[in-house]
Amino acid sequence: MPHEVTRSLPTTAALQAFESAAFHGSITRAARELHLTQGAISRQIQALEEHLGIELFRRERQRIHLSPAGQHYLQHVRAAFDRLEGAALELRTLRRGGGTLHLAILPTYGTRWLIPRFPSFAEQHPEVQVQFTTKLQAFDFATEDLDAAIHYGEGHWPGTRLERLMDEEVVVVCSAGYQKQQKLKTPGDLRGATLLQISTRPHAWDDWLAARQVAGVDGRRGPRFEHHTMVLQAAIAGLGVAVLPTFVADDELAAGRIVEAFAGTRGPSGKSYWLAVPERRAETAALQAFRAWLLGEHGRASA
Numbered sequence: 461m462p463h464e465v466t467r468s469l470p471t472t473a474a475l476q477a478f479e480s481a482a483f484h485g486s487i488t489r490a491a492r493e494l495h496l497t498q499g500a501i502s503r504q505i506q507a508l509e510e511h512l513g514i515e516l517f518r519r520e521r522q523r524i525h526l527s528p529a530g531q532h533y534l535q536h537v538r539a540a541f542d543r544l545e546g547a548a549l550e551l552r553t554l555r556r557g558g559g560t561l562h563l564a565i566l567p568t569y570g571t572r573w574l575i576p577r578f579p580s581f582a583e584q585h586p587e588v589q590v591q592f593t594t595k596l597q598a599f600d601f602a603t604e605d606l607d608a609a610i611h612y613g614e615g616h617w618p619g620t621r622l623e624r625l626m627d628e629e630v631v632v633v634c635s636a637g638y639q640k641q642q643k644l645k646t647p648g649d650l651r652g653a654t655l656l657q658i659s660t661r662p663h664a665w666d667d668w669l670a671a672r673q674v675a676g677v678d679g680r681r682g683p684r685f686e687h688h689t690m691v692l693q694a695a696i697a698g699l700g701v702a703v704l705p706t707f708v709a710d711d712e713l714a715a716g717r718i719v720e721a722f723a724g725t726r727g728p729s730g731k732s733y734w735l736a737v738p739e740r741r742a743e744t745a746a747l748q749a750f751r752a753w754l755l756g757e758h759g760r761a762s763a
Contacts, residue, residue: 470511475537477504478516482526482534559746560589564609567594568688569733572708574610581753588746601738607747611736619740623751625733625758629706630668631726633718635698644701644721647674654700655682656691664729668703671727692718705729 480490481501491498509516516530526534565574570592581590593606601609601619615622634644634653642653647669655665657680665679682700685691688708695702696717706726712718720726735754737747 468511470508471504474504474508474511475541477501478508478530479534479537479541481505481517481524482530485523485525487524559587559744560591561744561746561750562591562593562605562607563750564593564595564604564606566610566612568705568708569610569612570594571689577757580757581750584753585746585749588749590750601740607737607744608750609736611734613731613734615732615734617734617736620736620738622734622736623755625735625754626762627732628729629726630664630703630729631706631709631713632668632701632703632721633709633713634695634701634721635717636719638695638698638700639719639721641698642701647672647722647725648676650674650677650701655679656694656700656702657682657684658688658691659684659686664703667729672725 476494477490477496477500480493481487484490484493487498487501487505491501494501505517512533514529515527516533517524518527578590581588593604610625611617611620611622612628615624632647634642638644638653643649644653650669655678658664662680665682669677669679683694685694688704691702692704692708692712694700695704696712701721709718713720735751737743737751743751
């Protein structure tokens with residue numbers, strides 16, 4: 461015989477009454493929102509409190525206030541409603557031939573490259589819902605519910621299929637005022653400059669200096685920042701010199717907010733950006749649509 465599970469759950473009507481009353485702090489307003497009588501709302505809340513065996517509200521004259529237990533329970537009720545609403549949305553998009561794509565992206569790539577171009581994907585594929593997750597640490601497909609990720613580094617990630625999106629090019633930048641103040645003319649002049657660091661790429665300066673055979677400069681010194689965008693703002697503010705991906709720096713260079721510290725020193729970082737898909741995940745219609753669009757956008761950008 462199949463195993464039967466009996467759950468002791470309150471009714472949805474009782475949970476809706478509780479959530480609405482908690483939001484409004486009023487039985488009357490909850491009744492108005494749910495198109496019920498005040499008596500019906502009060503009975504639903506009373507039934508819920510009896511079911512749980514604890515007081516959820518404290519009554520004071522014409523107002524109600526959540527008890528500590530009620531405040532705790534409300535967080536779980538809202539989270540459960542959010543999950544149910546999300547599941548319903550996924551089913552509707554699947555019925556239309558779409559789906560939901562859970563995508564992990566790097567913060568700077570997302571804000572500076574992907575998001576500005578994303579409206580064209582949304583317009584072409586309204587049936588696909590994309591949920592973005594940003595992380596600075598490495599993504600783990602084994603423990604995280606992800607369909608794909610944007611990966612930075614070398615083309616090696618066991619258990620995934622990788623497709624190269626673009627090779628990274630970097631440029632050294634600073635404010636015009638800082639360049640003049642420090643008299644920066646050649647990379648050797650960096651000996652007396654403040655090197656702005658990004659914590660997730662501790663070797664960025666060392667790699668850049670080694671590629672240009674610059675000796676006598678400590679590439680590890682200088683203040684550290686968490687994001688490329690923070691390093692960029694520090695360079696704009698005249699706090700030092702930064703080595704940045706060109707897709708991060710180019711708009712600010714064009715606007716004159718920063719300058720290239722040294723002419724002719726752009727070059728590849730030796731790393732690339734990749735679309736990573738776990739082998740255990742089937743290529744759904746949503747993923748195939750996003751993959752085709754993303755590769756096409758990178759192809760146009762590099763043409």
